[in-house]
Amino acid sequence: MTSVLYDAPGPKAKRRNVIFSIVFFVLLALVAWWVWTVMDDKGQLKWALWEPFFTESEAWTTYLLPGLADTLKAAALAMVIALPLGAFFGIARMSDHRWVRIPAGVVVEFFRAIPVLLLMLFANEFYARSTDVTSADRPLYAVITGLVLYNASVLAEIVRAGILALPRGQTEAAKAIGLRKGQTMTSVLLPQAVTAMLPAIVSQLVVIVKDTALGGVMLGFTDLLNARGTLAANYANVIPSFIVVAVIYIVVNFILTSFASWLEGRLRRSKRSTGAVLGAEDMEEINPAAIGGSFGTGGEGGGIGGISGFTHPPKN
Numbered sequence: 001m002t003s004v005l006y007d008a009p010g011p012k013a014k015r016r017n018v019i020f021s022i023v024f025f026v027l028l029a030l031v032a033w034w035v036w037t038v039m040d041d042k043g044q045l046k047w048a049l050w051e052p053f054f055t056e057s058e059a060w061t062t063y064l065l066p067g068l069a070d071t072l073k074a075a076a077l078a079m080v081i082a083l084p085l086g087a088f089f090g091i092a093r094m095s096d097h098r099w100v101r102i103p104a105g106v107v108v109e110f111f112r113a114i115p116v117l118l119l120m121l122f123a124n125e126f127y128a129r130s131t132d133v134t135s136a137d138r139p140l141y142a143v144i145t146g147l148v149l150y151n152a153s154v155l156a157e158i159v160r161a162g163i164l165a166l167p168r169g170q171t172e173a174a175k176a177i178g179l180r181k182g183q184t185m186t187s188v189l190l191p192q193a194v195t196a197m198l199p200a201i202v203s204q205l206v207v208i209v210k211d212t213a214l215g216g217v218m219l220g221f222t223d224l225l226n227a228r229g230t231l232a233a234n235y236a237n238v239i240p241s242f243i244v245v246a247v248i249y250i251v252v253n254f255i256l257t258s259f260a261s262w263l264e265g266r267l268r269r270s271k272r273s274t275g276a277v278l279g280a281e282d283m284e285e286i287n288p289a290a291i292g293g294s295f296g297t298g299g300e301g302g303g304i305g306g307i308s309g310f311t312h313p314p315k316n
Contacts, residue, residue: 049237053244067227075209078147086155093160112153117214120146124219143215147208154204162197163189195267202260206253
């Protein structure tokens with residue numbers, strides 16, 4: 001039995017896959033056992049080191065939860081600013097005007113080539129020497145600035161790639177019914193591209209959450225990782241605190257990716273074809289100038305299909 005994409009494995013291939021799976025899980029179990037043994041020998045599994053996370057609320061209310069709140073605050077602000085900024089520069093790079101396309105390309109390529117940590121350090125020095133931002137707020141401003149500059153440039157490339165990946169017929173069909181380029185972008189291309197871009201966008205949002213830790217290490221930003229250091233200094237539980245913080249990051253990012261998967265599925269279901277045809281009355285709401293122009297009124301020209309998302313070809 002074969003598929004369009006691959007040949008179904010035969011008996012030998014199935015046995016080989018089972019053997020590989022067993023070997024992998026055995027090796028994984030051995031590695032886990034070795035890590036557990038080493039930690040036990042070094043006394044890192046003593047209950048006294050883990051007790052603060054289970055019996056003392058101070059470890060959470062004083063250190064971890066405030067640090068998590070600052071991490072989410074910085075990440076959320078960076079996302080809110082970087083997403084529209086990335087979409088703007090991504091669309092600008094596709095402009096027909098060179099005076100728009102070239103500067104946008106220079107900005108994107110420049111900030112995409114600089115490490116995000118360097119951007120944070122530069123922003124911190126800029127706010128310290130050239131602005132009136134207080135020393136208490138400066139790390140937050142620097143972290144957000146670095147995250148926005150870097151991730152907006154990466155998101156711009158994601159947006160541009162998502163739009164260019166759409167079939168060329170979508171743009172041609174939009175032109176055929178008289179839509180201007182701005183209308184084509186907002187009403188035809190972007191709604192379709194968002195679904196295709198969503199996995200890559202979510203991956204970049206996860207990167208934003210994780211990169212806030214750079215500010216905690218280098219700039220003294222009171223994020224989750226910085227709060228972990230203070231907690232470990234008070235309770236002398238460095239390794240357990242690292243493990244707990246890692247679990248928190250995993251949970252936060254898992255929630256983010258799970259929400260994105262749900263949203264992607266919802267968007268795909270909402271865009272399934274209904275078999276409807278876009279008529280002249282519907283088209284007039286989108287582009288009144290097209291009525292009587294590109295496709296006229298009445299007759300067979302009263303509707304045109306082919307633009308996914310709001311038009312569908314008539315059934316025979």
